[in-house]
Amino acid sequence: MMGALPNNRHEAFCLEYMKDRAGGAAYRRAGYNTKSNDVAAAAASRLLINVKSGVPQRIAEFEAEYATKIGFEIEDALNKYLSILNADPATLTSLMRGACRYCQGTNHDFQWRTSREYADAVKKYDTAGQVAQIMMLEPSDLGGYGYRASQSPHPDCPECDGFGIARAHFAGTDNIPEASRPLFAGVKETQHGIEVKMHDQMAALDALAKHIGFFAKDHTCDLDTSDALTELLAGMIQKSSKMPVNSRSRQASNAANAPRS
Numbered sequence: 001m002m003g004a005l006p007n008n009r010h011e012a013f014c015l016e017y018m019k020d021r022a023g024g025a026a027y028r029r030a031g032y033n034t035k036s037n038d039v040a041a042a043a044a045s046r047l048l049i050n051v052k053s054g055v056p057q058r059i060a061e062f063e064a065e066y067a068t069k070i071g072f073e074i075e076d077a078l079n080k081y082l083s084i085l086n087a088d089p090a091t092l093t094s095l096m097r098g099a100c101r102y103c104q105g106t107n108h109d110f111q112w113r114t115s116r117e118y119a120d121a122v123k124k125y126d127t128a129g130q131v132a133q134i135m136m137l138e139p140s141d142l143g144g145y146g147y148r149a150s151q152s153p154h155p156d157c158p159e160c161d162g163f164g165i166a167r168a169h170f171a172g173t174d175n176i177p178e179a180s181r182p183l184f185a186g187v188k189e190t191q192h193g194i195e196v197k198m199h200d201q202m203a204a205l206d207a208l209a210k211h212i213g214f215f216a217k218d219h220t221c222d223l224d225t226s227d228a229l230t231e232l233l234a235g236m237i238q239k240s241s242k243m244p245v246n247s248r249s250r251q252a253s254n255a256a257n258a259p260r261s
């Protein structure tokens with residue numbers, strides 16, 4: 001145990017840094033006067049690697065102490081991040097494209113779901129009154145019945161050009177694969193529909209990359225990290241364009257308020 005640093009400000013900096021790992025802010029809270037946040041951040045970065053000051057050793061000591069206290073090792077954190085990174089967001093929410101009403105209708109006419117749906121539309125038209133009818137299209141069942149949103153779009157559909165209609169799909173929590181569960185951060189019902197929350201994969205990637213010293217100037221690893229992890233991360237960074245880029249959580253709303261088709 002090295003104990004408190006002889007320089008009070010260095011000791012204060014270490015304590016502040018452990019609160020939120022925000023170097024610049026910790027530097028200022030420790031009592032240093034700096035002109036700007038950038039200057040504070042730069043000074044903090046220097047202090048964090050200044051072995052002579054004892055700051056890096058003191059922080060390592062705090063980390064070890066905290067880890068023992070809460071029984072949570074750095075490896076646990078890395079594994080948690082890795083499991084978030086390995087999860088596939090598409091298993092939680094996805095974009096589905098299904099037939100429009102004209103895709104599978106006979107001669108690409110409007111296809112009804114059921115005869116009841118057609119009868120309802122006819123009734124609505126018949127009771128609308130002459131003035132309203134001018135603005136309406138008289139229902140016809142030439143396109144037939146049996147529409148399902150899950151049908152494939154027809155490549156020759158004159159209405160949607162084969163693109164169909166995009167719909168957000170949300171996996172039921174029972175159906176989320178085990179490997180994707182770490183990504184799932186809950187569901188919220190909002191006035192605009194359902195939000196599926198996910199943990200931030202880019203933040204996890206960032207944390208892991210920082211841990212292995214990926215962003216260090218000399219590109220050497222600063223900690224004993226396995227080759228497998230380094231390799232995995234390199235691959236992940238290459239694929240990172242596929243990952244959600246929003247900070248905090250990726251959210252998606254369902255089509256509850258979109259017109260039913």
Ligand SMILES: [Zn+2]
Pocket residue numbers: 099100101102103104153154157158159160161162163164
């Ligand atoms: Zn279509």
